[in-house]
Amino acid sequence: xxxxxKRGNLFILTLTGxxxxxxxxxxxxxxxxxxxxxxxxxxSRGSALVTxxxxxxxxxxxxxxxVNAVARSxxxxxxxxxxxxxxxxxLVLAFISLPMPTVAAVNGHVAAAGVVLALCHDYVIMRxxxxxxxxxxxxxxxxxxxxxxxxxxxxxxxxxxxxILLRGLKIKGEEALKMGIAEAVxxxxxxxxDAGTEMGDELAKRKWDGEVYVEIRKGLYPELCGMxxxxxxxxxxxxx
Numbered sequence: 001x002x003x004x005x006k007r008g009n010l011f012i013l014t015l016t017g018x019x020x021x022x023x024x025x026x027x028x029x030x031x032x033x034x035x036x037x038x039x040x041x042x043x044s045r046g047s048a049l050v051t052x053x054x055x056x057x058x059x060x061x062x063x064x065x066x067v068n069a070v071a072r073s074x075x076x077x078x079x080x081x082x083x084x085x086x087x088x089x090x091l092v093l094a095f096i097s098l099p100m101p102t103v104a105a106v107n108g109h110v111a112a113a114g115v116v117l118a119l120c121h122d123y124v125i126m127r128x129x130x131x132x133x134x135x136x137x138x139x140x141x142x143x144x145x146x147x148x149x150x151x152x153x154x155x156x157x158x159x160x161x162x163x164i165l166l167r168g169l170k171i172k173g174e175e176a177l178k179m180g181i182a183e184a185v186x187x188x189x190x191x192x193x194d195a196g197t198e199m200g201d202e203l204a205k206r207k208w209d210g211e212v213y214v215e216i217r218k219g220l221y222p223e224l225c226g227m228x229x230x231x232x233x234x235x236x237x238x239x240x
Contacts, residue, residue, distance in 0.1 A: 001016055001017070004035040010050065011042075011050070011100075013035050013036070013049060014053065015053035015054065016054055022053055022055075024059065024062050024114070024117070029084075029091050030087075032091060033090060033094045036095065043099055045208070047210060048101045048103070050199070051105065052105045052107065053107060056108045058106045058131070060112075061112030062088075088116060091117070091120070092120050092148075096217065096225065096228060099213055099214050103199050105197070106192065107189040111132075111134045115134075119156075125199065126173035126192070127185065127187070128173045129187045131173065133181065135165055146227070150224040153224075184199075215232065
């Protein structure tokens with residue numbers, strides 16, 4: 001599950017549990033969306049959010065054990081996959097529409113749908129000494145829905161995107177930094193967490209208007225936001 005803590009203008013969203021892989025199932029997705037809704041309701045000018053996790057995984061993708069546990073046939077399994085992907089789309093929307101800067105402090109392995117979760121944030125910080133970023137869909141024979149492809153097109157440049165999706169590379173922090181996926185890399189779980197919260201604090205100090213922040217984010221990722229049903233509400237009049 002997850003927890004939400006507010007420290008001044010900074011929200012800390014934590015994926016809890018040291019021994020779990022933080023795989024995405026309806027329970028965790030619903031918990032994260034509820035936490036983001038709470039942060040949105042409590043936000044003010046200058047708010048920011050940082051997502052961190054306990055243990056050696058940031059997020060290890062879709063919870064296949066949940067799918068197998070509740071499905072009694074291949075048809076039911078596909079229905080549960082479709083339900084999870086729809087829920088994951090709602091999670092992407094919740095992050096992209098959040099009226100504040102967001103930072104993912106990826107202090108462990110991140111794979112498949114977990115990469116989607118990380119890329120929902122405005123900034124990604126990774127661990128230098130441990131953990132990889134890995135899109136496993138090709139190796140597992142699983143397709144990627146178009147809305148998530150739009151997220152990759154929005155956040156990752158052409159040849160890097162190709163190698164992640166069509167070569168199934170397992171990318172360490174330093175490589176992710178060179179590829180432009182990660183904003184920075186740091187040593188140790190605590191180092192990544194501290195760097196994420198420090199960056200969140202620095203962003204919060206700018207005291208940006210959350211509504212304006214979201215509108216500029218929409219303009220930056222028009223294809224993705226169109227698929228998410230986010231309509232633009234641009235105004236040329238400054239708020240004094």
